[in-house]
Amino acid sequence: MPTRKALSEVAHDFHGRGWMAGTAGNLSARSASRPDCFWITASGLPKGQLEPSDLILVDSESDEVMQRFKDSAKPSAEVAIHRCIYGLFPEARACFHVHTVEACLAAGRVSADADSLPLPALEMLKGLGLWDQKPQASLALFDNLLDVPQIAAQIQQRFQAQPPQIPALMIRDHGVTVWGASLQQAYNRIEIVEFLMSYLARRP
Structure with a gap:
């Protein structure tokens, strides 16, 4: 399936789950014909109605x-974060960003100065590459800033110094x-991370 069509279908899917309400969220994937470029969703468009022509x-x-x-059409306001991820992880072919209530609630349970969110040692972590019997894993946390390139710079600095345990991060x-070596892998991984966020948000 062509990349732009696949991204538009993922947007419809995630909107239907409540993960991309209104115009929130953004998706990208490297171009198959131009590996030095990537397709990204246009800014300010309802993701439930996204068309292949809405990719830039x-x-x-x-x-x-x-x-x-x-x-x-203008690129997503968070294009700098996608570019940062592709630069840091050459194997990454797709990068998905969604907004969910559960993720915000889960991140809100740790102190305001925490730089990571401990994850539960659930079976689902295997889908993120952690195969230990009882893995001790965490999700990198970053503060939400109006200056998105500044968030990207912080991600760049932190992950260059210490690669993340899992292919994901959370902006408070x-x-x-989440990113992956293919559209399908990124899709699988964001489902897993959101499963973990939902678990944390509901846990007493």
């Missing part, structure tokens, strides 16, 4: 728009970002 091709180094199908009061 962006240069991985500069955020320059290389192709768009609607003159008014905002949402989870």
Whole structure:
């Protein structure tokens, strides 16, 4: 399936789950024909109605728009975070960011100065590459800032110094970002992370 069509279908799916309410959230995937670029959802569009023509091709180094199908279309405001992830993890082919109540509630249970959210030692962690009997894992936390490139810079600095345990991060009061070596892997991983967030949010 063409990348743009696949991303639009994922957007419809996630909107239906309540993960991309209104215009929230953003999805991207590397271009198959231009590995130095990635497709990303346009800003300010309802994800439940996203069309393949609402994807924008962006240069991985500069955020320059290389192709768009609607003159008014602008890349997601969080394009800098996607570019950061692709730069840090060359194996990443897709990057998904969603907004859920459960993730915000789960992150809100740790102190305001915590830089990570401990994850429960559930079977689901195997889907994120953790195969220990009782893995001790955590999700990297970052503060939500109006200056998105500043968030991206903090992700860059932290993950360069210490790679994350799992291919995911959480921006407080905002949402989870997950990446994978394929669209399907990113899809699987975000389902797993959101399962864990839901568990944490509901746990007494």
